[in-house]
Amino acid sequence: MRRRSPPPPPQARFLQIVANTPRLLRLVWDATPGVLVMTLTVTVAIALIPATLLYVNKLIVDHIITDIATPGVDWTPLLWLVGAGLSLMLAQSGLQQASSYLSQVLSDRFTLHANRVLLQQAIRLDLAHYELPAFYDTLSRAQQSGSSYPVRILDTLINLARQTITFAGLLGLLLSFHPLIVLLLVGASLPALWVGLRFSGVRFRLMRRQTQSGRLAEYLQKVLTTQEFVKEVRLYNLGDYLLGQWQEIRDRFNRELAEMASKQAWLRFGVGLMSTLGFYGAYAWVIVATLQQRVTIGDLTMYTSAFQQSQMLIQNILFSVALVYEYNLFVTQYFEFLNLEPEVVTPSHPVAFPTPMGEGLVLQNVGFTYPGASEPTLRDLNLSVKPGESIALVGMNGAGKTTLLKLLTRFYDISQGSITIDGVPLHAFDLTDLRRNVGVVFQDFSRYNLSVQDNIGFGDLAHHQDFDRIDKAAKDAGASGLIAKLDYGYQTILGKTFEESAELSGGQWQKVGLARAFMTPAQILILDEPTAALDAIAEFDLFQRFQELTRGKMTFLVSHRFSTVRMADRIIVLEHGTIREMGSHNDLMEKGGMYAEMFQLQASSYRDRV
Template identity: 35%
Template structure:
């Protein structure tokens, strides 16, 4: 099912259904404990041991309180303070050890939490970098990803922490219950009921919290986006140039104010439920204490026993509530983890889809036959019955106006998407026979919106073939082929200069220089098929012409698909395909397309006229002459 088909109401309904399954709860707890165990088993064992030690210390404190009170009562009779002092020292030591144990638990929990978060980040990032690009066309995928980032990453540890808390509190409750039973058996059942109101309220709070998170995800994403627009380096110049500061702040504050209003209502509802639970627990506690007073009045409980019972009741009540709070943590986290499991399942789906033979390291012909394709959530087809052929060693150009489908076809050829209909064949074998990862390994793509990594120039180029030891000579050769070597050598630290001002010592490049670095990255990859999507968009006409004339030697026999909306750039291509509204409307060499006087010839003539006018205006004599010749030829 497409991720875009899932809406928040469906998600909440599914969550409510799953909450009713005890099997789901058992799976949730066992999976979370297994994750924490794999993250750091020594810390996990340490926390378990501390839970039992803490429980034993609580029981020991109750018994010590009783002994202190008995020693005080008999002090006047024996006139010996040594017994009292001894038991007071024991109680002080036990109290100190209990505090130390609690402090150790807090620090170990923090450390283990980071280990679990690290493991979960690896899982989430592993999914987000492996799922098909179709998911990134879905708004609900981004909603789910945002929820995972905001809350679900910490939930596996919270489930385990809840289970540990329940286990430790249960052990302490049993021990304290035995101690209290020895003092006043009738009080034990009443104290045990004290956590029930908290549990009932907590279950409802958990549902409210998950529903609120699902409901607010789109708004929180939008708020983050408006925040990013005001913080981003790339956006800073346009924000200032257009005077968008106040408008962006108003939008940000409007979304934030709406969220805060919803949050106030949510907190009010949760607080109300929490108060009801605590009131119920307090009523039970009050009834327990009244019963204890009645037992004292009838002589069933002496003063020392009463004092110890009072301490035991307070401790036992706290432990019982801790048991139910742990249950709440498990239930609440479980709702988020169901959401996380759905997200992680996409990774398994991606692995299942990445099956097939390994794509060959070379080919004679790639044929695109009657290919159709639509983006998710889009009613229109991006490609409609497209036929294209690429032969080994050729430079094939794909031209057309913006939105004609050029980049979409490039993504299909690169194995980033699968066609809805038709086929793409490598030497008569359908591309679907190969694993998509092996297909992508045989293709290098330079998109017009390529990534500018805030890394060194060497690393920017070497990302073209990650997995191999970086070869500085190969990096330099790729830069030379792309015409970037001289510019990179001129940087303060040469190829070791960070290409960003975000970090100390970094330097930025011009748009044209960055484009050459991206080209160098593609040459470094050394794949049999090279796809260059508007690789000259940031180059001036002369540099653009020089790049295309040297492209064949730089490719060293590899096949290239050169995508451009500048028709004059691709005159030397072996074959040119003209796209319009998702279809191939013409094909042939430059001369053949000019001769048939169709769409290519018309657009070529228009572009050449515009560029001649621009060159004359700038006083560029050499470029003007070149384009005058092209206009004469086109007309």
């Protein structure tokens, strides 16, 4: 058994985590470089004011005490000093308002950019990622972390820079009194850093452990609040039960967070006492020095304010460091998602897809095993399909029909063998070019809650504003009649998500989905259960035009209705991932094998009903 390597020491873990900060800053720079530069400039200006203001106030106090001790008052220097103090205060107020504005703009632009980067990553990942539960944990963490924690780090880093510069200005005043005063104030505040770092890790591990339960709670909330589930929730009286499940998860989360917050509060109280004792030690020191006339009254006021501000700044700096560490823990989850790489990619030197196809499609000894599966879904498939030929795929559920179609669209790469078009392997084509030439209507086709025009036009995005092509595709799919009855025709929003929208029946949605497939200029057309939700009349109408609609296209048809299947040029019978039979409808019926048995079984069910 391999021994697990020991965890890195705390210092190494800290450096590993904060190492994400440069990458995050590059993201900020990419989002809005100009605003970032202005923000840093204003931050530096604000940070330099407090120490300068303390020194001006010290000069004012000393001047007043000198004037009290001597006859006559020289107002001119005092007025200049008061004016300087007023100017610094006004500048500080104005710069703080500018900082607040710039911070909001920077936050908004960066949040938009970070979410855009996340969505771009989601688009480029393989279909295989979306079929693994662990991926959704990673995606959920990235969405939660990427939406807020990068901005929190950014704000914290800006505050940390301002606090550090301000403390650097006060450091000269502290050192002018005595170098040991710095050690006293810093030493009294260091335990706060330990508490912050310790509970940062505890909070992160707690939130990460809650990911799956949190996704379950979100799913239960979706079940209770969306139209997709509302009928069954009411019919089976599931509302109170599912609400109880949701409440139990959320209550457990709250208890765990409250327990952690309680422990943290007690430790913070303890380190707060140490910090207070450190300040009063420094305060007593300067009082004694004043009574011994080693410093002036003005120095007393300046040093007292400097000690107080420095103590607060040291605590804030250390707290900000702990926050940067904590937020970076969460941002690692955002970068964990960005670090995922697709396996199905376009080659560096792609081959143009043949237009038109000459030889057609060839599968040689094709095998495929899903990631994480122990058994292959497809085994040793050999098949040649000519351009313009229509192929029907039949077989029991799980035989591999839809999997084969996913391989043709290169949602997955095959595990063995080869798939070629005109002698060129699929993986040699540009992915966009390949998928532009493969039009698909899957059984679980997408129903976009957008306009009818979008729902159909998405079949060929380059022409999704071409009304004539969209209208023709709708007519070909038998959808033009239902569209004409909608209030806004092709501009009607479908679904129930938005106002003034129209919901369609399952069969009507399927017609729209078919229209999207007929919109495509693809040379290969894949129809996965294209008539599953159509009534008998609509199905018959579609069959009457099927040959015309698919003329010149290589067509793959998956259907459990043998009235549909028999229209294909050849029928492929799949069983346990292998080709069991192949031939025309008449050939397979004469053979009396598996296809004939399934056909007669389905036909007998219709006869029995009659």
